[in-house]
Amino acid sequence: MSGHHPFAPGLSHAFTISIVLSKPYWVKPGVRGDTRAAIYAAExxxxxxxxxxxxxxxxxxxxxxxRPNGVIDFDARYLLEADDGAIIYMENRGYRWARSEEIAEKMRRNEPVEFGDYYMRVTPRFDAPAGPHEWLSQHVFVGVAEKIPGANRIHYFMVE
Structure with missing residues (x-):
């Protein structure tokens, strides 16, 4: 059965963030069997x-x-500065996992992989100042991410 649900939301591209990451710092082995990292937003x-x-x-x-099963559970928080000087706080949660162990190993070595070889989606929240950017604090967003060696490029879509 196919068809369009009458309440299915629309999506519109709002912006893309290309972010360069610092070297990772690892807390391992974790006592629960998982591994925690800290990776800073360099620029x-x-x-x-x-x-x-x-x-x-x-x-x-x-x-x-x-996680031991290869799923990475993101918890990112950093600041954006809009062209007009406004400072916006961003919190990003999401998941990344490879579609095969071979791809996962390439990603661990920070090697390029094709977009269809992995799943990487995020859901951000924003604290924006009143004024021209407050729309960020009034909408739900979905981000579709590209993993690039040493960086991420995340395309954010506003849920209509």
Missing amino acids: GVVEGPRLNGRVVPMSGGDFPLS
């Missing part, structure tokens, strides 16, 4: 139809939990 660029600016260097980062 980045925000570009799109709804928001442009930069990632504030070293304003935060990702503290992912790598």
Whole structure:
């Protein structure tokens, strides 16, 4: 059975963040069998139809939990600075996993992989100042991420 659900949300591209990551720091082995990391947001660029600016260097980062089954549970928090100087707090949660052990091993070695070889999706939340950027704090977003060696590029879509 196929068809469009009458309440299915629409998505519109709001912006893309290209972020350069610092070297990872590892807490391993973890006492629960998983591994925690700290990877800082070294720098980045925000570009799109709804928001442009930069990632504030070293304003935060990702503290992912790598599960024994290969799923990475993201917990990222950092600041964005819009072109008009507004500072926006961003919190990002999501998951990444490879579609095969071979691809997972390539990703662990920070080697390039094809977009279809892995799943990497995030759901951000924003604390934005009142004014032209408050729409960020009034909508739900979904991010589709590209894993690039030493970096991430995440395309954010606003749920209509």
